[in-house]
Amino acid sequence: MRVAPAPEPDPAVDTAVRLGGLRFRWGPGSPPVLALDALSIAKGERVFVEGPSGSGKSTLLALLSGVAVPEAGAVEVLGERLDRLSSAQRDHFRAHHVGYVFQQFNLIPYLSMVENVTLPCRFSQRRRAAALRRSGTLEQEALRLLAHLDMGEPGLGSRPVTALSVGQQQRVAVARALMGSPGLVIADEPTSALDADRRVSFLRLLFDECRDSGATLVFVSHDAALEELFDRTIRLGEVNRVAGRGGAAD
Amino acid sequence: MAILGLAWKSLRNRRFTAALTVASIALSVALLVGVERIRHQAKASFTNTISGTDLIVGARSGPIQLLLYSVFRVGNPANNVSWQSWQAIAAHPKVAWTIPLSLGDSHRGYRVLGTTLDYFAHYRFARDRGLELAEGEPFADLYDAVLGAGVAEALGYQIGQSIVIAHGAGDVSFARHDDKPFRVAGILARTGTPVDRTVHVSLEAIEAIHSDWQGGSPMPGQSVTAEQARALDLTPKAITAGLVGLKSRVATFQVQRFVNDYRQEPLLAILPAVALGELWGLIGVAEGALLVVSVCVVVVGLFGMLTALLTSLNERRREMAILRSVGARPLHVFALIMGEAFVLSLTGVVLGLALLYGLLAAVQPLLESRFGLFMLLGLPSASELLLLAAVVLAGAVVGSIPAYRAYRLSLADGLSIRV
Numbered sequence: 001m002r003v004a005p006a007p008e009p010d011p012a013v014d015t016a017v018r019l020g021g022l023r024f025r026w027g028p029g030s031p032p033v034l035a036l037d038a039l040s041i042a043k044g045e046r047v048f049v050e051g052p053s054g055s056g057k058s059t060l061l062a063l064l065s066g067v068a069v070p071e072a073g074a075v076e077v078l079g080e081r082l083d084r085l086s087s088a089q090r091d092h093f094r095a096h097h098v099g100y101v102f103q104q105f106n107l108i109p110y111l112s113m114v115e116n117v118t119l120p121c122r123f124s125q126r127r128r129a130a131a132l133r134r135s136g137t138l139e140q141e142a143l144r145l146l147a148h149l150d151m152g153e154p155g156l157g158s159r160p161v162t163a164l165s166v167g168q169q170q171r172v173a174v175a176r177a178l179m180g181s182p183g184l185v186i187a188d189e190p191t192s193a194l195d196a197d198r199r200v201s202f203l204r205l206l207f208d209e210c211r212d213s214g215a216t217l218v219f220v221s222h223d224a225a226l227e228e229l230f231d232r233t234i235r236l237g238e239v240n241r242v243a244g245r246g247g248a249a250d
Numbered sequence: 251m252a253i254l255g256l257a258w259k260s261l262r263n264r265r266f267t268a269a270l271t272v273a274s275i276a277l278s279v280a281l282l283v284g285v286e287r288i289r290h291q292a293k294a295s296f297t298n299t300i301s302g303t304d305l306i307v308g309a310r311s312g313p314i315q316l317l318l319y320s321v322f323r324v325g326n327p328a329n330n331v332s333w334q335s336w337q338a339i340a341a342h343p344k345v346a347w348t349i350p351l352s353l354g355d356s357h358r359g360y361r362v363l364g365t366t367l368d369y370f371a372h373y374r375f376a377r378d379r380g381l382e383l384a385e386g387e388p389f390a391d392l393y394d395a396v397l398g399a400g401v402a403e404a405l406g407y408q409i410g411q412s413i414v415i416a417h418g419a420g421d422v423s424f425a426r427h428d429d430k431p432f433r434v435a436g437i438l439a440r441t442g443t444p445v446d447r448t449v450h451v452s453l454e455a456i457e458a459i460h461s462d463w464q465g466g467s468p469m470p471g472q473s474v475t476a477e478q479a480r481a482l483d484l485t486p487k488a489i490t491a492g493l494v495g496l497k498s499r500v501a502t503f504q505v506q507r508f509v510n511d512y513r514q515e516p517l518l519a520i521l522p523a524v525a526l527g528e529l530w531g532l533i534g535v536a537e538g539a540l541l542v543v544s545v546c547v548v549v550v551g552l553f554g555m556l557t558a559l560l561t562s563l564n565e566r567r568r569e570m571a572i573l574r575s576v577g578a579r580p581l582h583v584f585a586l587i588m589g590e591a592f593v594l595s596l597t598g599v600v601l602g603l604a605l606l607y608g609l610l611a612a613v614q615p616l617l618e619s620r621f622g623l624f625m626l627l628g629l630p631s632a633s634e635l636l637l638l639a640a641v642v643l644a645g646a647v648v649g650s651i652p653a654y655r656a657y658r659l660s661l662a663d664g665l666s667i668r669v
Contacts, residue, residue: 088579091578094575123577123578
C-alpha cells in the first residue's frame with residue numbers, strides 16, 4: 001500500500017489554489033466541460049463557487065480534490081502541481097491536505113460518530129500526527145471539534161450515526177473534514193439539505209473552524225442567498241468558457 | 251490493518267446476511283472435513299480388517315475373490331483346499347502357525363465359520379489387536395459355538411442358548427442341521443470387522459453335522475445322531491481357505507511360491523495387504539466421488555458469499571465515495587471487500603470445524619458401535635488442514651471478483667455519489 005509520498009507543500013506559497021490554461025473533458029470524444037484561463041484562491045480565503053447546472057462545478061471539485069486530472073493546463077493546490085502527480089500520489093495528497101463535505105449522507109453507517117470523524121487519520125499519518133499534537137488522542141481531538149460544532153452533547157456519540165438529524169450529520173462531516181487540519185476544505189452544497197434558518201448557523205460554525213485551523217474553504221452552492229457571507233464569489237458560468245454548452249455532470 | 255478493522259465493522263453492521271453467508275460456508279466446511287475424516291477412517295478400518303497374517307491360502311482363483319470369501323465372508327469359493335495339501339503347507343519349515351477356515355453354512359443369514367482354537371490365538375486385526383471374549387469361553391465341546399458381537403447383539407443371544415445351523419449361505423434355508431443343535435459357549439468382543447458377523451464353530455463340528463449328508467442334502471435312511479457323530483473320525487477332508495503366519499516375513503515370497511507351485515492341487519496364496527489395497531482401489535472410486543460432491547458443496551457455499559458481496563456493492567457506492575474523499579485509494583476499496591471475503595471465509599472455516607467436532611463428539615459412540623468406525627477427536631490432520639487452507643484461499647479468489655468490481659466502480663465514480 002505504500003507509494004512514494006507526495007512532496008510537502010511549500011508553506012511560503014500564499015496561494016491555496018492556482019489554475020491556468022485548464023481544459024477538461026470526461027473522456028476522449030466526449031465534449032469539453034471545463035475551460036478556465038486562470039483562477040486563483042488565496043490561503044485562508046473563503047470562496048463561494050456559484051453556477052447553474054452544467055457549469056462545471058463537479059468537475060472543478062474533482063480537479064481540486066485530485067480525483068481527475070485536466071486534459072491540458074495546470075492544477076496547483078497548496079503549491080503542489082496535481083496534474084503532474086500519479087493517481088496514487090493524488091490520493092495521498094487528498095488524504096493529507098483535503099477535507100471534503102458532501103451534500104448529504106456523509107457518514108459511514110457502520111462507524112460511530114467519533115470513528116467517522118477520525119476516519120481521515122486511518123489514511124493519513126500527517127493528519128493523525130497533527131490531531132495528536134493538538135489534543136493528545138484522536139478521540140479527544142474528534143470530541144473537541146464536535147463540541148465546537150455544537151455536537152458535544154453527551155449521549156449523541158453513543159447513537160448510530162444514521163439516527164442523527166441531517167443537520168447533525170452535516171456537522172459531523174465538517175468535523176471530519178477539519179480533522180488533522182488539512183489546508184483545503186471543499187464543501188459540495190453541504191447546506192442544500194438543511195432548513196433555511198439552519199444554513200447560516202451551519203456556515204458560521206464552518207467558517208469559525210476553518211479560520212481556527214487556517215484552512216482555505218471552497219464552497220459550492222447554487223443558493224445565492226449565502227453568497228454575501230463569503231470573502232469572494234466565483235461565478236463558474238462566467239469564467240468557464242464552455243459553460244452552457246451542456247456539460248456531462250453538473 | 252486499518253482496512254481490516256473497517257471490513258470487520260462493516261460486516262458487523264450487516265450481521266444478518268454475514269451470518270447467513272458464514273453459516274453456509276461453515277456447513278459446507280463441516281461436510282467437507284467430515285467426509286475427508288470418514289474417508290480416512292473407513293480406509294483405515296478397511297485395511298485393519300486383518301493384520302498379522304502373512305498369507306491367505308485358497309483354491310486357485312482371483313486374489314480379490316479369495317480375500318472376499320476368506321476375510322469378508324462375501325461370495326463363495328470355486329473350490330476347496332484338500333486337508334492333505336493344507337497339512338503340507340502347515341508343515342512347511344517357515345510356517346509358524348495356521349488357521350484353517352471352513353465356510354458354507356449359515357445361521358439366520360450369518361456365516362458359520364469352522365476353524366480351530368488357533369483362530370482365537372492368532373487372528374489379528376487393527377494393527378495388532380487380538381480377539382477377546384466378552385463372555386464365555388472358546389469352544390470346548392464339539393457342539394459349542396462362539397458368536398461375533400454383532401450376531402449376539404442382533405439376535406439377542408446369550409451364553410448357553412441353543413442354536414441350529416442351516417445348510418448353505420442363504421438367509422432363508424430349507425435344509426437345516428436341526429438334529430445337531432449348538433450351544434452358545436462364548437461371545438466375542440466387538441472388533442468392527444466381519445468377525446462380528448460370524449458364528450464360529452470347530453472344524454470337527456462342521457464335519458459332524460455333515461456326516462450323514464451327501465451333495466447338499468441328507469442321505470435318506472442313514473441318519474447319524476449327534477451322539478453317534480462324536481464317535482466318528484471327524485478329521486476334515488477339505489477346508490475352504492486358510493490363514494498362514496510365518497516365522498519371519500522375509501520368507502513370505504518363498505512360501506507364497508511354494509503354495510502357488512504346489513503340484514497336487516492348484517492353489518493360490520495372496521498377501522492380505524496387497525489384496526486389500528487392490529480391493530480398496532475398486533471401492534475407492536466411490537469415496538473419491540463423495541469427496542468431489544463435498545467439494546462442490548463448498549463451491550456452492552462460496553458462491554453464496556459471492557452473491558452476497560456483489561449485491562451489496564451497489565448500495566455501498568456512497569460508502570466507497572466517502573472513503574475515497576478521506577484519502578482511500580481504489581486499492582483500499584479493493585482491500586476492504588477482500589478483507590470482508592477473508593473474514594467471512596475464515597470465520598466460516600473455524601465455525602465449520604467447531605461444528606464438525608461438536609457433531610463427532612455427539613455421534614462418536616454410535617459410529618463406533620454401529621459401524622466400527624473409530625472417529626478420533628484429535629487435531630486436524632495435515633490433509634484436512636490443507637483442505638481448510640484451500641477453502642480460505644478459494645474464499646479469497648471468490649472475494650477478488652466483487653473486490654475488483656468495487657475497485658473499478660470507485661475508480662469510475664471518484665467522489666461523485668451515484669446511487
